[in-house]
Amino acid sequence: MSKQIPTHQLIDGLLKGNRLFLARAISRVENEAADATEIVQAVFARTGRAYLIGITGAPGTGKSTLVSALADSYRQAGLTVAVLAVDPSSPFSGGALLGDRVRMTRHSGDAGVFIRSMATRSGMGGLAKATGAALLLLDAAGFDRILVETVGVGQAEVEIASAAHTIVVVEAPGMGDEVQAIKAGLLEIADIFAVNKADRKGVERAVAALEMMLEMGSGTTQTVRHHGQSMGAPAPETDYAEGGRSIPVLKTVAISGRGVAQLREAIERHRAWLHESGALVGRDRKRFDRMLQILVQVELLARVDSGLPPGSRQKLVEQVRRRQIDPYSAAAEVVKGISTAVVSAVSGLAT
Numbered sequence: 001m002s003k004q005i006p007t008h009q010l011i012d013g014l015l016k017g018n019r020l021f022l023a024r025a026i027s028r029v030e031n032e033a034a035d036a037t038e039i040v041q042a043v044f045a046r047t048g049r050a051y052l053i054g055i056t057g058a059p060g061t062g063k064s065t066l067v068s069a070l071a072d073s074y075r076q077a078g079l080t081v082a083v084l085a086v087d088p089s090s091p092f093s094g095g096a097l098l099g100d101r102v103r104m105t106r107h108s109g110d111a112g113v114f115i116r117s118m119a120t121r122s123g124m125g126g127l128a129k130a131t132g133a134a135l136l137l138l139d140a141a142g143f144d145r146i147l148v149e150t151v152g153v154g155q156a157e158v159e160i161a162s163a164a165h166t167i168v169v170v171e172a173p174g175m176g177d178e179v180q181a182i183k184a185g186l187l188e189i190a191d192i193f194a195v196n197k198a199d200r201k202g203v204e205r206a207v208a209a210l211e212m213m214l215e216m217g218s219g220t221t222q223t224v225r226h227h228g229q230s231m232g233a234p235a236p237e238t239d240y241a242e243g244g245r246s247i248p249v250l251k252t253v254a255i256s257g258r259g260v261a262q263l264r265e266a267i268e269r270h271r272a273w274l275h276e277s278g279a280l281v282g283r284d285r286k287r288f289d290r291m292l293q294i295l296v297q298v299e300l301l302a303r304v305d306s307g308l309p310p311g312s313r314q315k316l317v318e319q320v321r322r323r324q325i326d327p328y329s330a331a332a333e334v335v336k337g338i339s340t341a342v343v344s345a346v347s348g349l350a351t
């Protein structure tokens with residue numbers, strides 16, 4: 001297509017909030033372009049201002065519609081918003097993605113809203129790595145709030161949403177008797193529940209079921225819940241307590257906007273609480289600890305193939321298949337092969 005924008009120009013433009021340059025920079029991160037790391041490194045010092053809101057939940061609960069309505073609500077409150085929709089690579093999501101685009105087009109022309117979707121990267125940790133980088137770019141571009149939508153299915157997707165400052169779990173009535181969030185293991189990570197499609201039958205039942213689950217779990221989950229502070233941080237064990245109930249359950253109708261302002265207010269109350277209690281530090285620490293793990297993991301896995309002599313892994317696999325060597329010894333063999341490369345990998349990360 002058009003001529004490649006030089007890296008430094010891209011960085012400058014992004015930091016000034018130029019949307020085209022921001023979009024290009026995210027693409028370079030997504031495509032693992034040669035200058036992707038350089039771009040993120042160059043803007044990192046300018047990040048830390050944006051507030052990250054994770055929106056997750058079972059497929060079809062109305063997350064994208066709700067994100068769009070929330071973006072509207074934040075705009076009305078005078079804040080700028082970036083949306084990062086993380087789509088699974090499943091061919092079935094093609095339709096949903098198109099739907100998202102259509103739903104989101106009404107924001108086009110508003111410079112205060114930036115919408116971007118991100119596809120699953122192949123390979124372990126690829127999606128989390130690219131998403132983490134994209135969030136930093138959006139932050140550096142100056143958006144006040146960043147909404148990250150992920151389907152609450154699969155560990156990677158859930159983890160991405162749970163790296164946010166405030167985590168909203170979206171539930172919808174009429175999807176069977178069970179609370180969807182429980183199946184997906186989302187009960188533990190929620191700061192706020194939005195029971196969407198509240199215009200439908202069964203809302204009250206869904207709300208009651210959720211509240212019951214929360215009450216049952218409140219004795220035990222309270223202390224171990226998400227931000228475990230296991231790393232010697234000052235432990236804010238009094239988690240989000242508001243009016244005697246730690247996790248608000250709100251009703252929304254994303255298609256009409258009903259209840260969306262209240263959801264925004266609940267998010268902002270949680271944000272204020274995180275600031276005042278100091279718990280925000282723990283959330284950021286958790287996010288960067290995870291990011292560090294992912295970067296190291298991705299780097300090391302890449303070394304398994306690039307750091308070993310060509311074909312040696314396949315040879316080992318074949319030896320295991322023939323029972324000439326056991327899988328543990330084979331793995332030890334691989335680790336031995338890359339351990340020298342590890343040293344240069346770690347130092348190479350910093351260059």
Ligand SMILES: Nc1nc2c(ncn2[C@@H]2O[C@H](COP(=O)(O)OP(=O)(O)OP(=O)(O)O)[C@@H](O)[C@H]2O)c(=O)[nH]1
Pocket residue numbers: 058059060061062063064065066096099151196197198199200252253254255256
């Ligand atoms: N009745 C009703 N329908 C809604 C509401 N919110 C969303 N929907 C509809 O539910 C369907 C799914 O909405 P999406 O926003 O795509 O849901 P999603 O959770 O993002 O879906 P995936 O990303 O595919 O998991 C669409 O047809 C929406 O129009 C609501 O509040 N009430």
Ligand SMILES: [Mg+2]
Pocket residue numbers: 063064065096100149
């Ligand atoms: Mg969606």
